[in-house]
Amino acid sequence: MASLNVGSLGDYLREQRRSAQLSLRQLADAAGVSNPYLSQIERGLRKPSAEVLQQVAKALRISAETLYVRAGILDERERDELETRAVILADPSINEKQKQVLLQIYESFRKENGFDADTDKDTTEDGPRTAAGSGADKPSSPDV
Structure with missing residues (x-):
């Protein structure tokens, strides 16, 4: 069941990144995470920590709490x-x-x-x- 949450999180992140007109590499640089790691998160292969979600949210200028809910943290x-x-x-x-x-x-x-x-x-x-x-x-x- 956790993979469903992570997949949903990844889809949401991809949608937000595209809405912000950022490439995967640009978002990874802005969030301070590696490009391959961010790609794995978007594809639902990795479950990021709250700290990584906060960094990504800040880079996307969205609520970190929304990402926490999508990831099943909150x-x-x-x-x-x-x-x-x-x-x-x-x-x-x-x-x-x-x-x-x-x-x-x-x-x-x-x-x-x-x-x-x-x-x-x-x-x-x-x-x-x-x-x-x-x-x-x-x-x-x-x-x-």
Whole structure:
């Protein structure tokens, strides 16, 4: 079953590379990986590490989390949270302090809605780990 994920990843990478109008060699150079290795990834023969996927994503200017999901490293819910955080951190229109405050607010809303920041699981299944109301008392300063 892992080879299906890797094949799907390879097809997706090839599609993204072609959309970016990059040759295999150009992408390999930009990502800092060898041309044959990247070719094997695209053909579904190799399963790259998270670090390699991050380098390739950066070179393609796409979300690394999307590649992690395609490779079976992340599940969809984790990707959504990470992408939200990445978008906030990448926004050039707000300063670093504003980004941190916004991330704190985001995390407090997630906790309020029953999502555990440590495991990214809906804690309403087993009940929240803390007493109700303890997170609502200080929404602007969650435990991060």
